[in-house]
Amino acid sequence: MLSCADEALAARDPLLPDLRLLMDADACMSLIADRLGGPVQLVPRYLRYKPGTSCVLAADVLTSAGEQSWLITSYAAESAQKVAKAVERAPEGSVLVADPDRGLLMATEAADRDLPGLAALHDRRRQRLLRRLLGQHELMLDGLQLRTLRHNPHRRWVGTLSATDGPQALLRVYRPDHRRSCTDAIAALARSDLGTPRLLGLHKRLGVIAMEFLPGATLAGLGHPDDPGRDCAGYRSAGVALARLHACTGLALAPIAVTAEVSSVLKSSRQLARLMPDTAAEVTAITDSVAARLRALPSLQRPLHGDFSADQVVISDAGQASLIDLDSARLGDPASDLACAASALSRDVVLGGCSPESYDRRLRALLDGYVSAGADIDMERLATHEAAHLLRRALEPFRLRRTPEWASAARLLIERAGDVLRTGSLIGALR
Structure with missing residues (x-):
């Protein structure tokens, strides 16, 4: 069943007739079951949307043949040629449903043409x-x-x-x-x-x-509401590991240009305006302020993780943290990594995966570990980067499809970005 925000979005994009389908997991399951002639279970994982052009849903699908990762793609109207071309290029056996007249293609992940x-x-x-x-x-x-x-x-x-x-x-x-x-x-x-x-x-x-696969548990999977001590120890260890990265010298990493950071925020702003036109004025004002503050910050060239959050840390059985998923590592402002972690926790709060109490506890433990390892925190830089990351995160409730109320969750993250610009990061109150 679609939310009001889903219905409104679909109504604004008549060129994608199956946009409604891809936003409705129950409707997807029903169509797949009808085409395959058997019961189906489907869990949405990621929705990639290009207005007026295409929409792709990555989902875990369980059929009588077992569980597979699928891509379900809706192309714009009159796109029979695109479906035919995609089928032609797809590996043998990967296409499960192809409907050129409808502009609909269902295939296993092996059919991802760009990978x-x-x-x-x-x-x-x-x-x-x-x-x-x-x-x-x-x-x-x-x-x-x-x-x-x-x-x-x-x-x-x-x-x-x-x-x-x-x-x-x-x-x-x-x-x-x-x-x-x-x-x-x-x-x-x-x-x-x-x-x-x-x-x-x-x-x-x-x-x-x-x-190399590092044994242990991700920090995101480590937390448990009945074991806050274990939770805090993991986040503290992660803070130490992050501080060690930021203190490294001589690493052959590419620098992040401020123009690229500003461009990323502007792109997120445009995407949010398409998803929720009623937020456009507020998002534009926040974006303009973030862009101006990013341009005004003196340049720093220190090693960064680039996408730091609890998903990017493995905790060993001995409690030691290791950083993983380092393909975004660059030289830049260390405050960006802390801001990225804080914004990820804010996203988890609005999506129901983290309580406000856990947010405070985890972030405080992360900062304790970070500072204990000799690192310092510039609160002005932190607030600027946190607002930027919150704007980027505001797209994730729609993309991750964890709640039909994604628009409300996105608005909370947008509001949080504005609050951070006005009053500073909550991290300041936790130190």
Whole structure:
């Protein structure tokens, strides 16, 4: 069932007749069950929307054949040729439903046209590719199972390669033209003493890299409401690890240009205005203020994670934190990483995955660890970056499809961005 915000969005985009379908998990399940002739379960994971052009839903789908990661794509009206071309280019067996007249395509993740490495991991080239990636590392390559962790359609895929005794390696697939900047960052950090995952192998043309899998639990999966002590210890350890990264010198990382940061915020602002036109004036005012403040900040060139949150930290059995998912690592302002973590926790609060009490406890523990390792926090820089990250995060309630009330959740994040600009980051009150 669609929310009022979903209905309003679909009504504003008549060029995508199946936009309603992709925003309605029950309707998707019903259509798939009808086409396949059997019961279906579907869990939305990510929705990629280009107004007037296309919409792609990445979802976990359970059928009689087992669980698979699917891409369900709606093309603009009169796009039969696009569907036909997509079917022609898709690996054998990956297309499950194709309706050119309707502009609808349902396929496994292997059919992601911009990630050719995914197709290679699902067809007869798989063993040859794995030998090239991992053959020199004495890993058993027969009988390994591929498991999807995250898939941002047409941008990036992350998964594990597992044997019966557990994961053997982490695989990442990129658009081939984006692969180099990602692997350069990962390799630069792997040469440090930070304990980040090693780069095991890569295939340049297919955009596939294999990385060391670090044992332990992600910080996001560690927290438990009945065990706040364990929760705090993990966040404190993460703060120490982040401070160590920020203190590193001599890393061959590319700098983040302030123009790129401003461009990212402006892009998020435009996307929010399309999703929720009634917020356009407020979002524009916040965006203008954030952009001006970013341009005014004196440049800093310190190593950054670039996408720091609880999902990007692994806690070992001994309680030590290691940073993972470092393909966005760059040189820039350390306050951006702290702001990124704070904005992710704010998103979790509005989506119901984190209580306000847990937000305070986790953020305070992160800061305690960070400062205990000798790092300092510039509150003006932090507020500017936090507002920027909150604007970017405001798109995630729509994209992640965790609640039909995504518009209300997005508004709360937009309001929070405005509050941070006016009164400063909540981090200041927690220190």
